[in-house]
Amino acid sequence: MTDHDHHHHDHDHSELSDTELRVRALETILxxxxxxxxxxxDLLIETYETKVGPRNGARVVAKAWxxxxxxxxxxxxxxxxxxxxxxxxRQGEHIVALENTRSLHNMVVxxxxxxxxxPVLGLPPVWxxxxxxxxxxxxxxRGVLKDFGFELPQGTEIRVWxxxxxxxxxxxxxxxxxxxxxxxxxxxxxVTRDSMIGxxxxxxxxxxx
Amino acid sequence: xxxxHDMGGVWSGEVRPxxxxxxxxxxxxxxxxxxxxxxxxxxxxxxxMSRFAREDRPPQDYLGKSYxxxxxxxxxxxxxxxxLVTPDEIEAGKPLHPAKPVARTLTPEGVAGMLHRGxxxxxxATSPALFAARDQVRAKMINPPTHTRLPHYVRGHxxxxxRVIGCHVFPDSNAIGGGENPQWLYTVTFDGRELWGEDxxxxxxxxxxxxxxxxxxx
Numbered sequence: 001m002t003d004h005d006h007h008h009h010d011h012d013h014s015e016l017s018d019t020e021l022r023v024r025a026l027e028t029i030l031x032x033x034x035x036x037x038x039x040x041x042d043l044l045i046e047t048y049e050t051k052v053g054p055r056n057g058a059r060v061v062a063k064a065w066x067x068x069x070x071x072x073x074x075x076x077x078x079x080x081x082x083x084x085x086x087x088x089x090r091q092g093e094h095i096v097a098l099e100n101t102r103s104l105h106n107m108v109v110x111x112x113x114x115x116x117x118x119p120v121l122g123l124p125p126v127w128x129x130x131x132x133x134x135x136x137x138x139x140x141x142r143g144v145l146k147d148f149g150f151e152l153p154q155g156t157e158i159r160v161w162x163x164x165x166x167x168x169x170x171x172x173x174x175x176x177x178x179x180x181x182x183x184x185x186x187x188x189x190x191v192t193r194d195s196m197i198g199x200x201x202x203x204x205x206x207x208x209x
Numbered sequence: 210x211x212x213x214h215d216m217g218g219v220w221s222g223e224v225r226p227x228x229x230x231x232x233x234x235x236x237x238x239x240x241x242x243x244x245x246x247x248x249x250x251x252x253x254x255x256x257x258m259s260r261f262a263r264e265d266r267p268p269q270d271y272l273g274k275s276y277x278x279x280x281x282x283x284x285x286x287x288x289x290x291x292x293l294v295t296p297d298e299i300e301a302g303k304p305l306h307p308a309k310p311v312a313r314t315l316t317p318e319g320v321a322g323m324l325h326r327g328x329x330x331x332x333x334a335t336s337p338a339l340f341a342a343r344d345q346v347r348a349k350m351i352n353p354p355t356h357t358r359l360p361h362y363v364r365g366h367x368x369x370x371x372r373v374i375g376c377h378v379f380p381d382s383n384a385i386g387g388g389e390n391p392q393w394l395y396t397v398t399f400d401g402r403e404l405w406g407e408d409x410x411x412x413x414x415x416x417x418x419x420x421x422x423x424x425x426x427x
Contacts, residue, residue, distance in 0.1 A: 025302030111217035165418035
């Protein structure tokens, strides 16, 4: 990730934007002043592009589906339970797991900014940080689910958790049917990022066949 | 503060998910993201100061910027306020003045440890919690000119204490250099109709995490 030229395919225009130039200049100023080390910047970026992402959360969910004792630990105190799998730290210092049931669906939002459980889900997607999601999730979460292409069964209660403090929320979705006897690795393939935010459901077995 | 960042319930546009979205959409977003994380160490500011620097701007500015443009603007403000960079340097795009001595910088060897430590906000309580689970509380009607984490849409409304979380750093104080001033933090749950009126979704409950100074007994 150190080669800037490598990333030109990211842009749909050939000239650098004002913002691109501003960020480059700022990095130059801060590097020359000795405040930042570009190698540390590269490592930060690499960490969140390749190591920390929703596959981490999927492992947590799959383990909770497979191991009743782990599920109990996760729901009682999620931070140490998640740390058992090696996921901890920045933007996940205090995690609470929310269990979906047949009658209750959980959805997580941050109406004030973009709070999101980084160690298990990585960096938040653009829609999570957008005005429509931050506005609508707390007032019309069923409308949000329609935007994502699904509806909850009639009578399902919906609980929305606005991440206004440093508590981060992870939804534990319902385990899909007809997955008896599956390994944790295979179950993890069913777990989508959105199912751990509450704006989606896990994949069904036939979708990963 | 009251600002465009406090978005709960304000609009009802369509949410547009992007299939297979990458973590970043341009190289400058990668660099802005990393600069913001790395500069907190020499800069010495805390997460609440950082949030306040992003949200304390006119609505047209906040709403007109993309997410990482807001991060960049917030970072520039924090650095300018501490004379780590100067306006003429940002204008010129190169250093013009000697660096200000800083206590620490982030090295590549320090990255994993810094991310793993994070910034836990729980602190030892010095007084008992005022509220207990199942207590009825009202979110106070407050509109402070400085940073707060009580969203506008619950102010004045009655909810139920769902969980006593613990004693946590108080952002309203920490954001403005007033110290951590830890306060009891609660999960407070509101009925959808309490927040949005009789037309609200009867099967909806909304929770916020609220510090004790935001709440009064109902």
